[in-house]
Amino acid sequence: MNNERFIPFGPEDSQYLEARALALSIAAIRKAQGKRNPVDYAVGSPDWETADEDFARDVMRILASR
Numbered sequence: 001m002n003n004e005r006f007i008p009f010g011p012e013d014s015q016y017l018e019a020r021a022l023a024l025s026i027a028a029i030r031k032a033q034g035k036r037n038p039v040d041y042a043v044g045s046p047d048w049e050t051a052d053e054d055f056a057r058d059v060m061r062i063l064a065s066r
Helices: 014-032 046-064
Strands: none
Touching: 014 046
């Protein structure tokens, strides 16, 4: 019996790696632009929520341009 758990979208998946690279690239670009990233704030704080929404907008902007 195989007891290994199957994770459909885990660290071994090429799409996971692509998504991670995209997120890291956007975070680096935002930092270079002087913008804050969600990781700069405590999770759930008002500043985190603002940065999280702004980060998500940047992700959507990049994906829309593909």
